[in-house]
Amino acid sequence: MPRLxxxxxxxxxxxxVAIAAEVFGVDRSDLSPTGAWYDVVVACPDRSPRHWLPHLPAIGVSEIGEAAADLIVVPSTDSPGEEIDPALAAALREAHASGVRIAALCTGSFVLAEAGLLDDRIATTHWMHADQLARRYPRVKVRADVLYVDEGDILTSAGKTAALDLCLHLVRRDLGAAVANDLGRRLVVPPHRHGGQAQFVSPPPSPDGSGLARTAEWARSRLDQPLTVVDLARHAGLSSRQLARRMRAEFGSAPLSWLHQQRLARAQELLERTDSSVDQIAASCGMGSAATLRRHFRDALGVSPSEYRATFRLA
Incomplete structure (x- = not known):
């Protein structure tokens, strides 16, 4: 039984904290063929927020330097980049040196970086804090475009939901894919998203008001057709150069980049909501062929259309 x-x-x-407690701290031995589950304790440094402990009634408590472990999970911090308790940093370094795996959730990566455990390693964190992590700890190889990073003995996740992805990934590593899949279904979440997937962000809505909203909706209704910058400019009553300036101001991207984003967003929607084939979806969103759609999908999101569909249809 892994000690966490x-x-x-x-x-x-x-x-x-609640994510880790839910995944690891609730006895789900009925999911495991061997009846094994995690033996979880909470480790409290001297200045820890012990007033939370009543919210974790089924989990034991230990001092940070006394808790033998197979796996340590460090939740996010609301003060990324600040100095951490020296006793905590020393305990993390000592545990890692003795072979204990350590996983950081979201901005918990800053805690590991402050302890020196991410030096010369690939790591991730919430995309809003990735630049700060890279600036403060230049030896860390920060990846802001992935859900989580598994380096074997050190694991880090991006923000919020990606922390749950990493926890399920750990269950998959420790107890097998079937157990992780059953747990995902019980929690009503996708049982497995590859760590290399992009931190999915929904496309922003069209700006309100006159602007280019009408032209944007016109283009979205014709994504199955060839569209050019000239077509968009003509509909907006602008020159191509004027259109480019306006689109950068209103949408934050050049016309062709914006159009490409809309085609990808349409493909995502069709993969999630229909049973259409990849060829049919490629035609519907103006990608031409399944091969073209697969290439652009991998470039933008890090997964194939089929992997994306499997993940979000399961959800």
Missing amino acids: VLVLHEHAMLYE
């Missing part, structure tokens, strides 16, 4: 220590550090955030 959940670190309730001084600046720990309740959401990620």
Whole structure:
């Protein structure tokens, strides 16, 4: 039975603490063919927010330096980049040196970086804090475009929902794919998203008001047709150069980039909501062929259309 220590550090955030407690701290041995599940304790540094402990009634408590572990989970911090408790940093370094795996959720990556455990490693964190992580800890190879990074003994996740993805990934590693899939269904979440997937962001809505909203809707209704910058400019009553300036101001991208984003968004929607083949979807969103759609999908999202559909249809 894997021994897991959940670190309730001084600046720990309740959401990620709750995710780890839900995945690992609830007895789900009925899902495991061997009846094994995680033996979870909360480790509290001296300045930890112990007032949270009543919210974790089924989980034991230990001091940070006394909790033997197979796996340590460090939740996010509400003060990324600040110095951490020296006893916590020392305990993390000592545990890692003895072979314990350590996983950080969201901005928990800053805690590991401050302890020196991410030096010369690939790591991720919430995309809003990725630049800060890279600036403050230049030896860390920050990836802001993935859900989580598994380096074997050190694992890091992007923000919020990606923390749940990493926890399920750990269950998959420790107890097998079938157990992780059953747990995902029980939690009503996708049981497996590859860590290399992009941190999915929904396309922004069209700006309100006159602007280019009418032209944007006109283009979206014709994504199955060839469209050029000249076509968009003509509909908007602008020159191509004027259109480019306006689109950068209103949508934050050049006309062709915006159009490409709309085609990808339409493909995502069709993959999630229809049973159309990849060839049919490629034609419907103006990608031409399945091969073209697959290439652009991998470039933009890091997964194939089939993998994307499997993930979100399961959800």
